[in-house]
Amino acid sequence: MSSPAPPPTPATSPGGPDDGAASPLATEQAHLAASRAALRAMRAETEALDISDVAANWVNAEVLAAEIEQRIKALADLSGTPLFFGRLDFEHPLDGRDGSGEHGHRFYIGRRHVHDGNGDPMVIDWRAPVSQPFYRATKKDPQDVALRRRFGYDGGELTAYEDEHLTDPAEAEQASELLQREIEKPRVGPMRDIVATIQPEQDELVRAPLSGTVCVQGAPGTGKTAVGLHRVAFLLYAHRERLARSGTLVIGPNRSFLRYIEQVLPTLGELEVKQATVGELVGRVEVRGTDDAVAAGIKGDARMAEVLRRAVRAGVRMPEEGIVVVRGSRRWRVSAGQLTELVRELLDRDIRYGAAREALPQRIAHTVLVQMERAGEAPDDRVQNAVARMPVVKALVKDVLPPVDPAKLVMRLLSDADFLAAQADGVLDAGEQRAILWERPPRGLRSVRWSAADAVLIDEAHDLVERTGSLGHVVLDEAQDLSPMQYRAVGRRCSTGSATILGDIAQGTTPWATDSWESALTHLGKADGQVEELTTGFRVPRAVIAYASRLLPAIAPGLKEATSIRDAAGSFEIRPVPGDAGDEAVVAACREALEREGSIGLIAADGRLPALAGALTAAGLPFLAPGDETSTGSRLTLVPSSLAKGLEYDYVVLDEPAAVVAGEPDHRTGLRRLYVCLTRAVSGLTITHTQPLPAELG
Missing domain, CATH: 3.40.50.300 (P-loop containing nucleotide triphosphate hydrolases)
Structure with a gap:
């Protein structure tokens, strides 16, 4: 640490010469002022864009206008938030081979990228590859960093700096006073970002690849929530186009928690990440009732997935008679045996019930087309589609695979003892079945006082009928409190994407709280997820x-x-x-x-x-x-x-x-x-x- 000795005077722009006429602090303050001016110019340039003749049609014009509006918001200068918080001076100029695309040896590290009128960088985004040594370089592994400078702020004003000469053997490694001061700042208002204080073990998790699911077991105060939010920001930076298409979501335990964390991502320039509770995620019905702990535990058990799967298929009836399709002067017969074979084939594939109902008319029509071709006709796809839409085919499908309403199905399951017993045979014992049965059957859907656990069952049933859309990345916080069925509900939202799971088993306070992250990841559908443990606290004394x-x-x-x-x-x-x-x-x-x-x-x-x-x-x-x-x-x-x-x-x-x-x-x-x-x-x-x-x- 070089506080007693004056550090090298920094340049007023990355890679430029030192200016000995001004004190180091004054020079850094001048760079901050110039960077803020450059950011304002970037925003003004965006606001002045004329897109009146750019888009080919009004739809494209609306999309482009919305993207520009978001860009303008992202370029807002938050006066109370430091624009940059660190500086890296490399021993050798970078040539862009690290993926940064930048040239030079000095870089200011901040919350967003800022460039001057010539396009030269004045502040580098903390998520860029060139910024990584700011968090991970040490005297043992300097990563070509000669000088790491941290800045201290009072509000938005730069008031102090602190240097580490990582390649100087005469300088002993010391704890950063500015880092400690930033960690110990009073917490007033919503949660703030930790972008200036991310530790090496946290940075490894933040920058983990998008393709993998990461589960962070973190003791209180280890920054697991902050790691999850900064990971979202990093992934949006590194995979912007992909995640813009597929979407990202942060899931928290309740609305109070989400309000507490909601300002973190906007301060990092990310405005479009959605937030929700698990209840909102599965909110297909209004929750007005409650379960006792026993009933809620059984409804949240993963075995209920099998009960629901059976219930969805309980109405399937194999055809007892064949059908006759009339086309012009010809009649084509599909026997009961052929129809049964088609239905069994679809059910054996274990595809979603709705997909089976959509596929069966086409399978029947294809059987008819095979007969036509054998008779010397040459039908095409239009004929097949016409046959699939015929009333006799539609009636057969409705009779064999009757429509399933997920809410009505769950209502019947929880109110009809005989129906529940048939579907839960060998899965739930008699006592468990009695525990989840309603005392009195409802008069209809509108009279049902659904519980939170019921809503998750309806969501599961809905997915058995129709596929739930998948996002590109989901962050699940306080995950230790979820039931297996809730894990399944979250997993459906990232079935083709990845997830960041955050929690602490010691803080599990629901009767069904998990005792094993391996089990939780299995229920989530991410059994190959990587479990990491954070044990160093930065918050709790x-x-x-x-x-x-x-x-x-x-x-x-x-x-x-x-x-x-x-x-x-x-x-x-x-x-x-x-x-x-x-x-x-x-x-x-x-x-x-x-x-x-x-x-x-x-x-x-x-x-x-x-x-x-x-x-x-x-x-x-x-x-x-x-x-x-x-x-x-x-x-x-x-x-x-x-x-x-x-x-x-x-x-x-x-x-x-x-x-x-x-x-x-x-x-x-x-x-x-x-x-x-x-x-x-x-x-x-x-x-x-x-x-x-x-x-x-x-």
Whole structure:
């Protein structure tokens, strides 16, 4: 690290000569100003494009106009966001052989590409190949980097820099103070990107090939969510045209979580990535009901896929009589045996039910055409299509392969004991069948109070009838909480694409939470996915993660204990209080936290929220709900423990750990929920309790 000694004066443009007339900091500030001016010029040039006579028709014109509009939005200069955050000086000029297409030896690394009026790069996109050494070069493996410079910012203003001379043997390797400062910035408002602080092990996952599915097992604070979002941004950069056609999707556990992360990709210039929850993904019916844990677990079991497959085919009836097709003065007969053979052939191929219904008329018509040809006629495709559309053929198909409505099918399965028993024979036992049967049959589809698990069953049935469209890449966060049937629903959305799976088995808080990523990947249809583990934390303070890790032997004995590079002394406190002073102690802890800089999350068992909301209101402390945080609103958020997963706050006040555990269906799930709540803090954690702490915490 070269802070005491003045570093080489940087150039005002990549690859240019040093300017000794100005201080290094002033020169870098001048380059920032010039880069921002160049970005504004790039946007103005795009806005001035005249496309009135370019497109061949109005449809192409609309598409082109939309693409230009998106380009204009992507070129917006976010004044509070650093345009570049690093600089690389290579020992030898690059000649483009690395795939960057750039020439020179000095490059500024930033969130997007910026060039001057001559087309020369002023800022290189962090995703470009030439930028990779910024994240991975070390003194042991400098990757031809002589100097790596990091920049410090206050808002959008460049205020500091820090140098590493990677090829200088006299300079010892040290931890970056600017990197540490960036990691420890207060978290106010939505989640921000980590593009300036990506670590080598994270960068390897971010830049993994599109063709492979990557599963990231990450302890709290290891940046797995950020890795997933930055991976999307990288893939869109490296495979723009392909993913523009096939699409990308980020799936989160709930809307609060999605609102929290929704600004990350736009700050990286990616505006078109869609976000959804699993419930929204399978939202073919309105969810108004709930299941108990037993019923939900059975409905979410992968065995239900076989039950549904049988149910879809339950209405198939083999033809008992043949049909006669009349063409002009000729009559052509297809026997019952021939028809049965055609139907069995389609069913044996195990194609989707809807595809079989579409194929059967053509198969029947082809059989008729073979007879015509043997009789000396010369029919063509038009004749075959005409035969396939004949009423007698359509009637036969409707009788043999009757239409299937997925919602009606699932309704019958869950309300008709005899029908369920026939389809679940040898798959679900009698007790399991009783557990998922509705107590009283509904009067019709409109009266059904579908549960979230029912919606997934309908989605499965729909795919058995008609193929679900596949995206190019899907990111699934908090994946440990999905049921096997939910994994199948997600897998259908990337059956011809790839996926990034993010989660932590120790944070699984549903009764059906997975205990094995290998099993989850199999249900997802990506059994060959690569499982990687992140154990180095950058968010949770060392004392906090060590305390929370006391729960690991009880909730996930096979996982490694996470470590943290952060050591916020005095940021962890446990406060036992008398039984009648619990609410007062919570309010006092929140007041103390509000005296510090950053966001505050008051996390409590869901059942405790009304009392705590009343106490905060009476004390004059305004608060927000999860997902409603902004940089200008209240810094205090009241968080139900059921929604804490994936969120982070500078300071956390955790109310009554025993109540958090007791609020779950079983003790192990309760301990996992507590583990989640304990690890939401970035700088400090205060625990208040009137009840004894769980024994597993020691």
